[in-house]
Amino acid sequence: MSMPRGLRDVVDAVLHSKTGVVGLSILIAIIVLSILAIIYVPFDIAREWNNPSFWQRNPRLASPSWTNIFVGGKLPETMILSNDSFRKYSYYLETIGLKYCILETEFQYLYEDFPSELRLSLYVDTDGAFITVRWIQPNGIDITIWRGLFKRGLNTIYISRQLDVREYIRDSLKRLNLTTPSVVNPEVILFTDNSVTHSELTPVNGGYRVRVEAVSSDLYADIEAELIVYGKVYGLVGTDNNRRDLFVGLVWGAPIALAFGLIAAIATSFIQTLIGSLSAWYGRLVDEVIQRITDIYMIIPFLPILITISVIYRIDIWTLLIVVVGLSLFGGATKTARSMTFQIMTEQYIEAAASYGASRKRILFLYILPRLMPYTMANIVLSVPGYVFLEAALSVLGLGDPMMPTWGKIISDAYSGGAVVHGLWWWILLPSALIILTAISFAFIGLALDKVVNPRLRER
């Protein structure tokens, strides 16, 4: 069996095979993505991954914006009407001692589907204010959606969720002599033309006005408002059930997955190769002991032990990495490296080196191990996907890293969040596609290398 001469052969093999080039290009694309991730999406945002309040302004379970192209219709984007977009009038009536603050905003709604949610936040800068919120549709129908007393501080009206909001809406429609379906969500009814009865509800496009009227006995009373009309599409890859922008998770998942996979693969391959060649080179008792340990290591239930460790000690991803390496000190590569070393030992240049007085250590490290490098490289490449999926598998079992957004964690969240059974394809297919692409890129490079390492497999 002729062995490849060195790393040059490895590079040549990859560049001269179709699968090798394809694999390498995918890998480079993913590496570029990781670099862009680090530059454009600051780590501060990735660190907020598990902080729900950070993602409040995103819609829940929104599909990617580009789905509009395929759906045909136009799905709404999220609109955030901040305090600046509200016009403000305020006046103080000295005769009755009341301060009036009126905030009003107008927005154009030009979509073919209803928004997913509505939320109005009011910051009240006085001890108490009586507040009325009115919703004026393009056709002039004026609906009161909330009325009541607010205390000092941030008060949020969850228009879509609050039951009292539904009551107010029904009341004002009744007063206007308009019929309403018995149970309809506010985000639907506020955007339909309620002056006619429909068989199918469609949103009315045009300018909507939202008016907040506050009355208070305090001369210095002030009020700020923010209205969020949550859409049904968001960004490049959509959001999950915690409103998190999946783009952040997917992009930051790339460097984490690559780092985890590569470090684990490099460490285990190098250690296993080194131990294998030590075993052959020093022979006798060393060989016997190492071989028996390897036999044992190859049958040990690696994953259950790893699970036990994760359950008991709740480790993060980098500790997990150390444990994984510790559990793979011996393995298949030890056996292969051993048999290759036996072959190399019979070659003449080793004999020559021994005869000019090179120490045994020198021969091992300078003359034998370099010859094993092409094999080690192939082994590294082929074992990366396994480790990337290992992290994902542990995430699916609920043992992933508690802080970092990893691809495995997103897939596992999607799986337990019902993405599969509700057809929320973007949540599960996009991270899956990335993880598969990464795995395939390494597999293709590995396929090209297989022919260097096992020359007998070369197609005749």
Add this chain to the structure above:
Amino acid sequence: MRLPLAMLRYLAKRIMLLFTTLVVAVYLTIIIANAGGLIDDILRAQLRYEITSNLARSPGWAQLTEEEQRKIISDRLQAAIQAKGLDRPFLERTFRYLIDALTLSLGRALFITSASGSKAVSDIVIERLPQTVLLFTTGTILYSLIGLLIGLYMARRPGGFFDKVFSVFAVVTQVIPPWFFGILFIMVFAYYLGITPFGGMVSVPPPKDPLIYALDVIYHMALPLFTWIFSLFGAWAYIARNLIIQIAEEDFVNTAKAKGLPDNIVMRRHVLRPSLPPIVTVISLSLIASWQGAIITETVFNWPGLGTLFYQAINSLDAPVVIGLTVIYAYLLVATVLILDLIYSILDPRIRAGRI
């Protein structure tokens, strides 16, 4: 069949190694679990629970003052701890636990109960074992056969169109684990096409008629089985192909061809026969990997076997079950390798001749 001495010696050596493996795996688990004193705590809590619940049922217990009750409990607990050896030094304790684990006295679960109502970890685990074995032995036998056939077909014309396309398929499916295909297939076949159930082993409520019950299990088993075969037969075919191509290049094959033997006899006697032992070796390694892969595959399909039990134990933080399952997996892997060693020793003539 007469067992030659050499073969017995080979088997004895393998059994020694496998037993050592079992002991090492189990001991490692115990050391890991007890490094933070976890097993000690669990055992103490269980002793206390048994003692208090026994005493509470005894007549006259309620008449005693709280002070007296506490004293009796702590006395009995001390005695039980001494009897169980929980006051011995760390190393000695771990050896006691090792023997307990090896004899499958795995203690009591914290939260999980078996369907029959037992809290003993061994009952819980043994109850789940048949389901796992049913799904994954069927799957493994099927994918090995399909893979072997396709491997043979590929090896007939290496470098041909089919060989090339299938090699790429094999490499791609090899790097993607079965559970991952599982998630994607559930989405396609259960959600979009609606032709398979989302998971589980029988409908709820389970059918009464045994025939319909069996059909129901097959209906639920179809998708996990398909996933298992789909994700593993490719890699398997590729390995078989490589082995067969290597052996087909040997001189004795050329000699057989040269003396004019028909192709299929050469294939059967001179190529297939010698390629069987290495194939068995590869099966045994891939089976070890796939038993463990089954943990997550079962979880994804909600198949009520060992893997799903693992998932439940993790989520309810039921440490005795997790440790017990690890012990069972060690047994399972060792038993698998042992069976394949037996087959290997029958298949490989060098063992009978005492050359290995």
